[in-house]
Amino acid sequence: MPGVSRYGYETLLTVLKPLVKNGLKNLLLFGVPAKMPKDSNGSSADSKDNPVIKVLPRLRQEFPGLLLFCDVSVYFQVAAYPKRALLLTSGFN
Numbered sequence: 142m143p144g145v146s147r148y149g150y151e152t153l154l155t156v157l158k159p160l161v162k163n164g165l166k167n168l169l170l171f172g173v174p175a176k177m178p179k180d181s182n183g184s185s186a187d188s189k190d191n192p193v194i195k196v197l198p199r200l201r202q203e204f205p206g207l208l209l210f211c212d213v214s215v216y217f218q219v220a221a222y223p224k225r226a227l228l229l230t231s232g233f234n
Contacts, residue, residue, distance in 0.1 A: 170193045
């Protein structure tokens with residue numbers, strides 16, 4: 142997708158510093174944790190080892206005024222996920 146970049150943990154922080162200084166207010170993070178175990182509940186989506194979950198505390202510390210939006214890739218974490226799924230108040234279905 143044009144204008145979208147992938148960064149590792151430390152590189153992301155370096156890239157964000159001048160952007161936040163110049164007025165960046167919001168950030169949308171997508172993580173693709175390819176090496177994490179999958180199960181029927183998508184448990185790895187909020188695991189401490191998920192790259193998005195892992196970087197959040199550091200981003201909050203470095204950029205307290207930055208509004209963070211996260212996609213923790215539940216679909217990528219569910220073993221044999223269907224093409225269409227329903228998110229219920231009781232969890233992923």
